[in-house]
Amino acid sequence: MSNDLPITRRGFGALAGAGAAAAALGAFPKPALAQGYPARVVTLIVPFAPGGSTDLVARLVAAKMGEVLGQQVIVDNRGGAGGNLGAGVVAKADPDGYTILMGTVATHALNPALYKKISYDAVKDFAPISLLVNVPNVLTVNPKFPAKTVQELIDLAKAEPGKYAYASSGNGSPLHLSGELFKKLAGVDIVHIPYKGSGPALVDVIAGQVPMQFDNMPSSTEHIKTGRLRALGVTTAKRTATFPDLPAIGETLPGYDTYSWNALFAPAGTPPEAIEKLNAAAVKALQDEGVKAKLTDFSAEIVGSDPQVLADLVKAELAKWAPIVADSGAQID
Template identity: 70%
Template sequence: MLRSVFAGLAGTLAGVALGATLGLLPGAPAFAQDFPTRPITLVVPFAAGGSTDLVGRLIAQRMTQELGQTVVVENRGGAGGNLGAAAVAKATPDGYTILMGTVATHALNPALYKKMPYDPVKSFASISLLAIVPNVLVVNPEFPANTVAELIDLLKKDPDKYSYASSGNGTPLHLSGELFKSMAGVQMQHIPYQGAGPALNDVLAGQVPIMFDNLPSSAGHIKSGKLRALGVTTAKRATSFPDVPAIAETIPGYETYTWNALFAPAGTPAAAIEKLNKAANAALADPAVQAKLADFSATVVGSTPAELDAHVKAELAKWAPIVRASGAQLD
């Protein structure tokens, strides 16, 4: 970006002086044409093994090829994604630290937390909306329910007996469960974990019988029979699991999902954003990447920074009333 500014001011003493001044300002590095020249850190604000981690590692691997520098995934979970997102918001805005943002970090948490360590709009520079991902209601194979209707019957007969796991308080998976409870008129205890991976491990082990998970992280276990899928949370069935009904087929109007997008700290030079956007969208255009995302019914998007800006604002407006209706509130 600074290179184009200098070109426009070339030949004038004022332009030379301005260029020298900008070059010395802390936090405003002169952006080289050959960015990136060193590895880039992609912060995934949840534990390893969950959907966000899987998508992040898939995209990071392909972006590494596009950029010619390694994109290193760093898992930094906690506070429903707030810790990792806040770390990126406060990072040097040079393009070398970016965030795998989600509906939690940029739409749910602002409605859930009384105090946020960042602003979901002002603290970030949008890069690209990557994919929209279904959630799924799964149970341990030993659990005595094979359908959503049977689960509802069990919960109504013994409302204090059963519990469900999620990736943490206030996450999309937690709210998927709370919306289910509200719309089905049932009770079950919520057990939050520090990420979907640890929660899933306990469901697989039979420690907790029920979980709302992102479909990508449960897909392999569903196919192998280690988990039983009762329903997907999107309005229609997932293309990769056509035999698994939508929860909405039993509870009309029920719908939740998550999404993944790349963000950089606010103030990151436009030249860096442009290169990162091109690399991300090129990764999404790769047939191999598309095939892997399709395996768990993620809808590939790819967007401009402006389109992601608009998406975040729309999601904030959508989820705020849902969170209020759920009664969920975190300090």
Template identity: 65%
Template sequence: MSVTLNRRTILGLAIGSLIASVFPAAAETFPERTITLVVPFAAGGSTDLVSRLVAASMSKTLGQQVIVENVGGAGGNLGAGQVARAEPDGYTILMGTVATHALNPLMLKTKPYDPIEDFAPVSLLVLVPNVLVVNPQLPVNNVKELIQLLKDNPDKYSYASSGNGTPLHLSGELFKSMAGVTMEHIPYKGSGPALNDVIGNQVPIMFDNLPSSSGHIKAGTLKALGVTTKERAPSFPDLPTVAEAVPGYETYTWNAFFAPAGTPPEVVARLNEAAKAALADPEVIARMKDFSATIVGSTPDELASHVKAEIQKWEPVVKSTGVTLD
């Protein structure tokens, strides 16, 4: 009997040693195949632009392709929910935003995922200003003139956003509340389709992420009235802030990588390293500077703290606007 027990003990120790050695080795060889980066919005918006830029650089670092998959709809919830339910192996990750990890969880009556429990934070990548833009045919040249136009013509004008519950939607609702004006909200399945209709003058007004609108502003196909951050954007130093006309107004978005909860820490660390390497890429730095995105490159723990702080910050704002989603 003692011989059998000794053999079992030895076998158990051998298996334990094998498991301990194999899993770190697997993490060291990660990735061994293509990684899918889910962007929970349609192509063409700010999140999509940042995702493709960072993914291309990460592909070089990791030696495997990081491909972007756009899963738009439900204000980012469809794509975020898909990643929350994905295999926690690091091969499916999410480009999360303030919408997916703060605003939507606060506004949704039925929550398809928990923004804290269902994800493994990887890295906070960038902070992105929003911008108030209008079709050039709209007879206004600044925020004060827009406010006056809306007050003189109540319920006549509408504004586009990238979807219900997105930061751009909330930016519009907060503006309406603080400026004392009315506009009908027209939600789209992403910033790209919304921008197309604003440029085509189907909808005259939009709050957009500055990166996706910057080219159109420079080309003159959109007229920028103000950025939504406290300070003016370095890439558009002559463009006033909305707060200069509406004191206290401020909104912005951010982009961050998340993996499904349960992803091995070694894999999360590898993704974090690759993300930081991409953010140190001179080409990425130059492009981010073009549209005034502030590079962060946090640790997983710092991103976890950021998400909790964002939820606490936006909760009273969401309650004050009364926005809820089914």
């Protein structure tokens, strides 16, 4: 991601119109921070409704970041269009360090491939701050389903193509595409059944209406522990601390690795000093014992990266998911 744009597109016309005045002063002004940044409240836009995993991570981290920065970091939920609405707001915000985004694999890797029209460029319009956490997904089945391992599931699906179905939280969601990657690498034909959210999908898998589901680990954790669901594998490359005995799907399907992630972004052109302060505050917030404990309970893997790691991740994720989205046939107007 680039953070070397001196002004936003919206601001360019105004500056161009003021060219004569700027020339008289000797130069165009560049974005600069007032002394003592942050001098006022920082707004963290969450591009999804309250109550989900992204919102939970945002509120945990924002509270501690505010303590570190000496200014409140408030969470502003701007749900809509699969995260595009909130991400677009931040992409067009003034690059002054006071409006930042809680980005996800959806906003910065899937949506650019899914949507015919999107109001932002996932790379050019944002300055990366920090990759905060990775959140694993999990493949679960109804307890009465005959497969008890990933390999047994693959064998069943290959023996009877098209017979079995999997549920997800919706078309084009990270969980839908976790299933599509599974199908591709395993060479199986299983039918996708999209739901309007993980909750309704969980209900039907537990009831036996659909035999299996790809879900965020936090949503399924209690159901796995109580035996209402049987977990076959986590979608991350390695096993998770929450369920150390649960194999990773990649142990059966080499190269399989999907997960959700949460990361902080600012508008492109945000001064480096602001990025540095925001990064330091985010990393320190993730080191707080209370935050760490809650995120661990939430099955999140704490990262707290520097900006370059996040920039590299976005480019890699875009390259990874574009062909998977194309193969799935999913597209949203």
